[in-house]
Amino acid sequence: GQQVMQIPQYQHVQEGEDFTTYCNSSTTLSNIQWYKQRPGGHPVFLIQLVKSGEVKKQKRLTFQFGEAKKNSSLHITATQTTDVGTYFCAGQGDSWGKLQFGAGTQVVVTP
């Protein structure tokens, strides 16, 4: 079936450093969404990307949607301790309406 792959599974980052998490689908997506889940919390919606090649920024977070609409990335600059949590990408295909979540990237920030 349709799958959305996400790497890396874990990311240890020194405070102030940058990191990127990647999301890939074997099929073309109609849109991709990103969620953040803090430890002990529930997923919180961050952004949705719909257009090919789209780039959106939220302060230190930059989200990209690939030209082929099969991959996406989340780049965080100058990581802070508030960035701790698991970041999930979730894709939807043109022919399948359900949101398919990636495995998530668990981010640990070292002060």
Add this chain to the structure above:
Amino acid sequence: SAVISQKPSRDICQRGTSLTIQCQVDSQVTMMFWYRQQPGQSLTLIATANQGSEATYESGFVIDKFPISRPNLTFSTLTVSNMSPEDSSIYLCSVGRDVYNEQFFGPGTRLTVL
């Protein structure tokens, strides 16, 4: 965004019993979903709760095990039936304006089956 509450927030149950989880939204929503999340794992969609009709279940989930009700546009229940330890998980409801828009999640129900 919508404000979503779930009851109970957590429960410990004996195998063979059933638990009904409630999801209440502070405004009318078109889409309501139920997910399962094992600790440290990703989210798996159980079903889409349809108002006034039977829920739409994903592969691997059946109505006899996970009956769902949605009597109106602000409320839904998920029952986990005849529980076994493998059902221990976090169950989350989410809502959305339509199937292709962002989803807002409830706080979750942490279920432990002994």
